[in-house]
Amino acid sequence: MPAAATTAAILIAVASLGMAGPPQQSVAGAAPPAGAHTAPAGATAAGPASALAAGSSFAATSSATASLAANSLAATTSRATVSSPAAAGATASSLSTARTATSARAALIAGLPSAATRLGRETLPLNDGWAASGAGTTGGAAADDAHVAVARNRAELIAALGGDAATNGANAVPKIVYISGKIDLMAGTTCADYADPDYSLDAFLTAYDPAVWGRAAKPSGPLEDARVRSAKKQGDQIRINVGSNTTIIGVDGGRITHGSLIVTNVSNVIVRNLEVTDAADCFPAWDPTDGATGNWNSLYDLVSLSGASNVWIDHNTFSDGNNHDEDQPVRLGRPYQVHDGATDFIRGSDLITVSYNDYYDHDKTMLIGSTDTPGVDVGKLRVTVHHNRFGNVLQRAPRVRFGQVDVYDNLFVATDDLYQYSLGVGVESSIYAENNYFKLSADVPAADIVHYWKGTRITAIGTLVQVSGGKPKPVDLVAAYNAAYDPDLTPDAGWTPTLRTRVDPAALVPAVVAATAGIRRLGC
Secondary structure (H helix, E strand, C coil): CCCHHHHHHHHHHHHCCCCCCCCCCCCCCCCCCCCEEEECCCCCCCCCCCHHHHHCCCCHHHHHHHHHHHCCCCHHHHHHCCCCCHHHHHHHHHHHHHHHHHHHHHHHCCCCCCCHHHHHHEEEECCCHHHHHHCCCCCCCCCCCCHHHEEECHEEEEEEEEHHHHCHHHCCCCCCEEEEEEEEECCCCHHHHHCCCCHHHHHHHHCCCCHHCCCCCCCCCCCHHHHHHHHHHHHHHHEEEEECCCEEEEEEEEECCCEEEECCEEEEEEEEEEEEECCCCCCCCECCCCCCEEEECCCCCEEHHHHHCCCCCCCCECCCCCCCCCCCCEEEEEECCCCCCEEEECCEEEEEEEEECCECCCCCCCCCCCCCCCCCCCCCCCEEEECCECCCCEEEECCCCEEEEEEECCCEEEECCCCCCCCECCCCEEEEECCCEEEEEECCCHHHEEEEEEEEEEEECCCCECCCCCEEEEEEEEHHHHCCCCCCCCCCCCCCCCCCCCCCCCCHHHHHHHHCCCCCCCCC
């Protein structure tokens, strides 16, 4: 965001600093992050082509789209072979349907705000975090007009991503998908619609009660098998596979609810200006061996990266909506948790930038690395997390294993009485935290911001902590943790980030983040 626009936005946003829940909206049409690039149609998506690096502009005009569609349709018509009057009638009907669909599609694209068409062609700015490394991140900026689409429901979303829900993850054709309005991936169904005939929650609870089943082994047998089948049926409905070279942009309050974006073994993906909420698991798994008293574990993240690289997650809003885990019942002596992560990065995912997002009212927020066992994660899981708002999220903001993770200029609001920690120091992790701002309630000690998860080191500098609306004060987070807990952590992550476009003083972070994080900040 240019300096002038940032200054104006800061003045507008001061009144909303640090509030829990969604932040106040700023003036529509705010400028994009400083240095954002646009790509011309036809530019190669395999790497940051010189045209992309130069930031050349592109205008996705409706007339070009309509012309291309009309020419394609005319060519199809001229090649058609008609062998009978009946065939001729069928062909004419099909062509009429195709013309109608093409016209409707062109009208949807033509109706997009100019800011939306600009965003669709933008690429990650140079040096903007780890996702700028390697080939850079251009998403679907090189998409031709035939692969630009507006999705208003689940069927249109699947079609825009390639046409097959099961195989869309393998579709690497450059594409731009605009999500317009609310898409409910449950599509009016309920959990009962996915339950296997042999599944009953009451029977499950009776069979696997620790007093009956014990705590030495995970559930097995017909009821657990029925639960797994039920979960698969729900997953087939609500999991949306995203392929390489894809840009997804929310417009007109673009929102996905009751579902999960799956980015698995792909590269070069951009998700911006989108609200994603409440990917609730109808059939969470019970694990009596998880901790001293067992836990319910859910399957779906709002956005899940597994083996993915060069991904930019920017100006989105993530939450549980109105379906909070803390409002769920207690079953088998443990909270019946129906949500997993907000944005989780696992199994060797790498080169990710998470910027200007709003996370609020969620428990397990951002997991970077899902296992303590060295393997595909070693040397990967490199993530940049900057200018995000974490509003009353309870933990994992982020929790890190193995990766070099740059966490700077973020606003943390920790006033919920269920708050656990923010920065999780996991096995062989290297978190570099700089100029972050924490708003704490009086009952949350600064020592609890950092949590030990078998890691040994973290850099945490330039931190400001504000308690109960008082004056913000500098706090050495590592020293505070070491004074309260064992084992001590080394205050040196062993590396220094270089991929940054701007670093704001911690004192300005609340205003900057309140003015810029989340959806509806980019003009559409």
